[in-house]
């Protein structure tokens with residue numbers, strides 16, 4: 001009986017140590033909101049019903065510092081939601097950069113990227129953003145990504161690129177931002193992607 005108990009305790013202690021000592025993966029994804037302003041046909045229907053009360057969102061300082069200490073190099077602040085539905089997303093990006101995360105990235109549907117958001121995210125130090133597109137034509141896009149408007153998103157992307165250029169971000173980690181904004185700024189929807 002004592003032997004069995006002792007073996008069980010050793011096993012639990014061993015597993016706990018294993019978990020504590022195991023390094024985090026180099027990339028961590030944190031969803032700060034599951035709300036979205038779109039109802040795309042390619043999105044899991046269950047997602048459409050997701051509720052996201054503002055007071056349920058994680059605090060800005062969630063996890064970044066321990067994540068960095070554990071060796072993580074890249075953090076994505078999105079999953080199954082539109083990150084710009086989180087009114088604190090720019091603060092989160094800024095905090096992650098202040099914690100020393102080399103690369104901070106979001107995916108977005110681009111529809112809410114007005115001038116205020118563009119300025120705030122660039123200023124916060126966002127390294128990369130991907131704007132999701134589906135469909136090879138305006139009609140296809142608006143069919144799949146209803147109620148998003150193709151022209152509005154293209155306009156938002158152009159403004160973002162212009163502001164990015166105006167800010168002339170000096171640090172090396174801005175290359176991804178430049179690259180992806182540049183691609184999107186050509187006005188040619190490239191590849192379909194969904195978060």
Ligand code: SF4
Nearest residue numbers: 036038039040043109
């Ligand atoms: S695919 Fe993206 S933009 Fe469309 S409903 Fe889902 S989360 Fe929102």
